[in-house]
Amino acid sequence: MFSMELILAAFGGGVFGALIGALPAFIFTGFVGLIGVAVLASGGAGTILGDVVFGTLLGPHIAFAGGVAAAAYAANKKNYLASGGDILTPLKKTNDVSVILVGGIFGILGYIINGFYASMALPTDTVAMTVFTSGIIARFAFGQTGLFGKYSAQSEVAATTELGKRSFVPDSKSFAFIALYSFGLGLVISYLVDLTQINVLGFCISAALLIFAQMGFDMPATHHITLIAGYAAIATGNIFIGAIFAVISGILCEVAALTFNSYSDTHIDPPATAIFILSFIIFIFI
Template sequence: MNIQLILSAFGGGVLGTALGALPAFIFTGFIGLIGIAVIAAGGQPAILNDVTFGTLLGPHIAFAGGVAAAAFAANKRKHLDTGLDIVTSLNKCKDPMVLMVGGFFGIIGFLLNNLFVAMKIPTDTVALTVFVSGLIARMAFGKTGVFGKLSKPNEQKRKIAPDFNDIVLDIIIGLSLGLVISYLIILTEITTLGFCISAASLIFVQMGFEAPTTHHITMVAGYAAVATGNMFVGALAAVIASILGDLVGRIVNSYCDTHIDPPATTIFICSLVIFMIF
């Protein structure tokens, strides 16, 4: 770790802010797929390791910077209706402080991830960093507390547990993606293949379609499949991640005014369990 990397992380956070958190993450997915193609062709892993998950587009830097900047832009500067808005490109705010906050959280993400790696925490440290960064942003810029609160006394209380139909959908998506992604990851030995495909697929969400968010499902499936060499274990882990992601989203993002990322939270929890077991 040196000053060049810290300054680079600041730039990555500003980029994630200017583009918007979700657009930056989509970009992460597409560049990741390019990096995977390079590796499959016999090339070096630099694009995947140092660009996709490095200081330019690493989710702990670009995405997390954009999330924190959205929280600041909404709750402190009134540029957005809500800090949960991770779709809007914050360049529209024309506010230097919004960009600076994103850059600052890019540095925070870089330092936190390095700390977690040095501590040898047995989990996906990038996902853990995205969760912690979002938590810091909520405490710094949010007004609804860590778990949210009703804005009006007569509002309907949050429904934490998914209903039967939601659980069935979670199981079908988790099982289906878990099977195919686990098979492909065992075949290619590239753990992040499913994650990058899922991240890139969020371009449809950015376009306004109701496409599912699946990168927590495919990443957890990848970890379980690589750890065991068994696609069925990967599929089971994917189902658990699918249901857990739904539950986490209801807990951390209901009646809240900033974004704590449910997929990242799910990935760090599930990967912690997988790494400790296997």
């Protein structure tokens, strides 16, 4: 339910995401989520997961989305960042009220959009769908490259690709690599989710592991893989089906990244894109 208290809290959550950066905020979603999972597994209440991890402080639709929008604004309207797609840098460095204010406004926006989607009982992960929606709004509000990026065959990035052609699908080597690690993660997480009946277990582990990406290591995002595996495992009780959906999610995320974040100047989150599309399929058909 909408309330002024929650709207104000969402503003604070968006400010928090902008202040420390979108990815650092999401990493804390993972770590606090693991605490919530432990409490739930021991028979405790789901307050930490429901009201903190996916609520107004650390909810990806609020803190992460607020950080994403603030980065887009800071880069493209204020020239504080080299790229509006920079979701790693804490925006405290800007010392600019307007940057943090954008984070707060998008925190409120995320709360309202997610509440609207939930009130319609949409059969999908509404948090992920809100992150995707918020990213699109931020791109049109602060970006200059359009929804699918502004491709130029003469651009520096294009010049490094074969024949200067833009690709919307991973090459065969990347496809096989992503499919294999997605399948492996899907199997083990599906087993654990089926065992514990906590569908966000893998999601929280994956989000916390992104701390290594923040440190500069080449660490892939996997929360779209593990969350979708969890959803499928809960729905079917079959870890193999969970693993198959994990592979689909891994590939779909890469397609979304190439589609939305190539030659672009803001961040539209590929994992959230994969999550809301595949959760819709699972919730509707399985």
